[in-house]
Amino acid sequence: MKMSSAEDLSRLDAIEKALLNRWPETRIAPTLERISTLADYLGSPQLSYPTIHIAGTNGKTTTTRLIDSLCFELGMRTGRFTSPHLESFLERITINGQSITPEFMIATYNDIAPYLELVDSKMANKLSFFESMCALAFVAFAEFPVDVGIFECGMGGEWDSTNVINGSVNVITPIGFDHMEYLGDTLEKIAQTKSGIIKQNSFVVLAEQESDVAAVLMRACAKADATPIRSGIEFSLKSRALALGGQMLTISGVYGEYEDLYLPLYGQHQASNAATALAAVEVFAGETKLDEEIVRQAFANATSPGRCEIVGRNPTIIIDAAHNPHGAESLKKTISEEFDFSALIGVIAPMGDKDVTGILEALEPVLDRVIVTRNSSHRAADVDELKSLAMEIFGSDRVSASDDLEQGITQAVDIARTSNALNDSNTAVLIAGSVVSAGEARAIIRRKGI
Numbered sequence: 001m002k003m004s005s006a007e008d009l010s011r012l013d014a015i016e017k018a019l020l021n022r023w024p025e026t027r028i029a030p031t032l033e034r035i036s037t038l039a040d041y042l043g044s045p046q047l048s049y050p051t052i053h054i055a056g057t058n059g060k061t062t063t064t065r066l067i068d069s070l071c072f073e074l075g076m077r078t079g080r081f082t083s084p085h086l087e088s089f090l091e092r093i094t095i096n097g098q099s100i101t102p103e104f105m106i107a108t109y110n111d112i113a114p115y116l117e118l119v120d121s122k123m124a125n126k127l128s129f130f131e132s133m134c135a136l137a138f139v140a141f142a143e144f145p146v147d148v149g150i151f152e153c154g155m156g157g158e159w160d161s162t163n164v165i166n167g168s169v170n171v172i173t174p175i176g177f178d179h180m181e182y183l184g185d186t187l188e189k190i191a192q193t194k195s196g197i198i199k200q201n202s203f204v205v206l207a208e209q210e211s212d213v214a215a216v217l218m219r220a221c222a223k224a225d226a227t228p229i230r231s232g233i234e235f236s237l238k239s240r241a242l243a244l245g246g247q248m249l250t251i252s253g254v255y256g257e258y259e260d261l262y263l264p265l266y267g268q269h270q271a272s273n274a275a276t277a278l279a280a281v282e283v284f285a286g287e288t289k290l291d292e293e294i295v296r297q298a299f300a301n302a303t304s305p306g307r308c309e310i311v312g313r314n315p316t317i318i319i320d321a322a323h324n325p326h327g328a329e330s331l332k333k334t335i336s337e338e339f340d341f342s343a344l345i346g347v348i349a350p351m352g353d354k355d356v357t358g359i360l361e362a363l364e365p366v367l368d369r370v371i372v373t374r375n376s377s378h379r380a381a382d383v384d385e386l387k388s389l390a391m392e393i394f395g396s397d398r399v400s401a402s403d404d405l406e407q408g409i410t411q412a413v414d415i416a417r418t419s420n421a422l423n424d425s426n427t428a429v430l431i432a433g434s435v436v437s438a439g440e441a442r443a444i445i446r447r448k449g450i
Helices: 006-020 034-042 060-073 102-122 129-143 189-197 211-223 269-283 291-299 325-338 357-367 383-392 406-425 435-448
Strands: 053-054 078-081 093-094 148-152 167-170 203-206 226-230 234-244 245-250 255-262 309-315 315-319 341-347 368-374 399-401 427-432
Touching: 006 102, 006 129, 034 129, 053 060, 053 189, 060 078, 060 093, 060 148, 060 269, 093 102, 093 129, 102 129, 102 383, 102 399, 129 148, 148 435, 167 189, 167 269, 189 211, 203 211, 203 269, 203 406, 211 226, 226 269, 234 269, 245 269, 255 291, 269 325, 325 357, 325 427, 341 357, 341 406, 357 383, 357 427, 368 383, 368 406, 383 399, 399 406, 406 427, 406 435, 427 435
Parallel strands: 053 148, 053 167, 078 148, 167 203, 203 226, 315 427, 341 368, 341 427, 368 399
Antiparallel strands: 078 093, 234 245, 245 255, 309 315
8 A cells, every 4th residue: 555645634634624614523413414515516425335224322442343244245336424423534534444534535625625615605504524424435436436335324314414315224233311401301202313214115133222212223224114123023133252352242133143252342232233233234244144254254254433432451451432331341351351351440531422331330330430521622520520420439549540542542541551560460451431442542542552
């Protein structure tokens, strides 16, 4: 792969700044008017290839990545759109499993920039960062061109900017509480918004859901004459066993059974995501059983950065986005069932607009001590307030605070290394609380060479 020139990187930096100067993706005005208008001006590129659409509260990104891996191994040219990114905004748009190149991003942005300005001039509010990124993905995938576009919703479903695609397969991962200020304060209301991605006569692959949520989703399927493919009924995770670096799975697919699948990801939730992804690709790729060797290869190659990802070995350092109580509960279960540490030090840096109490309460049983800190976002939770909240949950003797994430990580790693050297123990470090924290932690650890 050729290196990008300094001129390209400078241009890319200018593009990122221009995009970030738009409405941030955390400021939502629930409407499809702007993105629909933009897509129309661009000639509806998102309708020029078949698509798979993924909504849900947790597991969306991993499921999207697994669907991508399966389609690619089956010989398809794939385009994948996910959010948020960990380290570079280019990660959001991938082609054949690789982030879009700076050169391709520059060319695509140059193509659509006049249309962004045109839509801005006609609307009460300018296009947001997220809407602009969606449009870039629509166009890049059409230009490549891809055989399948795989789109993860940013938030919700019904009015999410990705919802101008026409998914032949729509996937809904487990639904829990998050973004209640936009999606509603009950699981049924949240499910109603997310069910908005269900298209007429499509397949709808449903991960395991709470019964009230399942009822909402099934009504939406009936209304759209869509075919539901349900976890536990049309497909299921038959068994899982721990294996070095991950787990071995047996999945009962929609059209056949798949045995001895190695998945290099940790946790029951990731095994469930794999089953959901497999069912989605089965119905997308021809409504038949897939070649088992191809499935094995696709799962063996799977990665999910920032999701229970081991990034250091001395001490063991795990990074997990865990930005809501549902994600933190899955993380706690995985840590307690699949790892055997002498002690675990948490470095927790959540956003202030999240259910911070719920995140801390979920992780408390697996953390021997916690260092609360903050990432670089203006939305980061206040460290003093975090410390006071953590002391109520953990007790004052298990809590300390650090002014920034790098300092918190350094402190935790030093404590773990000292403990391991003096006591011949296996003390590990867990960094969690938000996707931003996960991305920044990966960069810090790489830079410091831990």
